Amino acid sequence: MRSSIHRPTRIIVNLESIRRNIRNLRDHVGSDPMVYAVVKANSYGHGSVRVAHAVQGLVDGFCVSNLDEALELRENNIFENILVLSGISPRDAKLALEENISLTIPSVEWLLQVIDENREEDLSGLKLHIKFDSGMGRIGVRCVEDINEIIEIIDKYNFTFDGIFTHFATADEASQTKFEQQExxxxxxxxxxxRRPHFIHSTNSAASLWHPDTIEDIIRFGDAMYGLNPSCGNIELPFELEPALTLESELSHVKLLEEGETVGYGATYTTDSDIFVGTLPIGYADGWTRNMQGFDVLIDGKRMPIIGRVSMDQITIQLDQEYPLGTKVTLIGKNGNDVITVDDVANKRGTINYEVVCLLSDRIYRTYINE
Structure with missing residues (x-):
């Protein structure tokens, strides 16, 4: 999808905020563990290539979700270690080897299929991380017998046993029971x-913040790198995180509606007095979902409610006065003395901050400061 550069709706990413969050993490955990920046899902909506370039030199590698995300980094001159966290199609293992990309082994069966589908290829040196399912219930082997069978296969075919890892399901929750079971x-x-691989790792953002004593060789730093609290504010942070993303738009239309007129699809909102209504060029196709009706935006540091249903491309807001076209409107971020956080949006939707930023469409033009 082509970004809408000629539309005044934009995401502003402060790259120095991301770098500062990484530096503060290193101060928190010490210099020993390696830090891999998690840039999957377009860097949680922040822009993977620009973020990866901005943090080179501060991190030791990168984590992505799938092979194409890894290839995008390679195509843009990111040469550090890259680990694909999900299982890929076995037939593409040769491509991963050619691009020096580490793969996750989700099962014994997957590894055998890699061998079977690449019978005519030499995969010597293919870097592999075993995923151990300690209680998440997604991908991964579940017993030490499977781990050792995989190690034997790795040795037989001259693959590289690069790592083994797990993922904690509740590191961002106050209760320790499930976390301790998985650990x-x-x-x-x-x-x-x-035998031991090169790297052992289990630490995601939440574990690095609240369980630093469990850190092994690598921290997979994701949500918190972008200044977002993995617990969505339910647990106090050990150090301040600096949100990197601002979402802004401008008033594209302003009109006076008389008492008793309706706004939006379904006529779900009826004016109870004469009011000024503003229109913004953003909608659910941009990730500003339909359930945002009734939420606020900021103009001149003042909150203005979203009225009427969110459309595919536009929303309408009630204004406290007539504003000129082009007036800046903040949907996420600081405006005047007030601020709307990603967690505020998540709470409105009944979800988590991860989902809010990941849903922000590529149609929204992204601009970067402090590169």
Whole structure:
């Protein structure tokens, strides 16, 4: 999708905020563990290539969701280590080897299929990380016997045993029960391995913030790198995170509606007095979902409610006065003495901050400061 550069709706990403969050993490955990920047899903909506370039030199590698995300980084001269966190199609393993991209082994069966579908190829040196399912219930092997079978296959075919990792389901919650169960399961699996890989890792953003004593070789720094609290504010942060993303638009139309007139699809809003109504060029096709009706935006530091249903391309807001066309409107970020956070939006939607930023469409033009 082509970004709408001629539309005044834009995302502004402060790259120095992202770098500062990484530096503060290193101050929090010390210099020993490696830090991999998680730039999957277009860097949580912030723009993967620009973010990756901005943090080179501060991180030791990158994590992505799929092979195409990794290839995009390689095509844009990102040469650090890249780990694909999800299983890829076995037939594409050769491409990963050619581009020096590390892959995740989700199962014994997957690895055998890689071998079967690449019978005519030499995959020597293919870098692999075993995923251990310690209780997340998604991909990954679940017993030490499978781990050791995989290690034997890796050795037989001269692959590289680059790592083993797990993922905590509740590191961002106050209750420690599930976290401790998963930590115990992972440690037990590690104790039964035939040999150690280059890297052992389990630490995501939440674990790095609230469980630094469990850090092994690599921290996979995602949500918090962008200044977002992985617990969505439910747990106090050990250090300040600086949000990197601002979402702005401008008034594209202003009109006076008389009492008793309706606004939007379904005529779900009826004016109870004469009011000025403003229109903004953003809608659910941009990730500003339909359930944002009734939420606020900021103009001159003042909150203005969204009235009527959110359309595909536009929303309407009630104004406290007539404003000129082109007046700046803030949907996420600071405006005057007030601020709307990603967590505020998430709370309105009944979801998490991850989803809010990941839903922001590529149609929204992204601009970058402090490169």
């Amino acid at each position: 115990h399961a992972f440690k037990s699996a590690l104790a039964g391995m035939e």
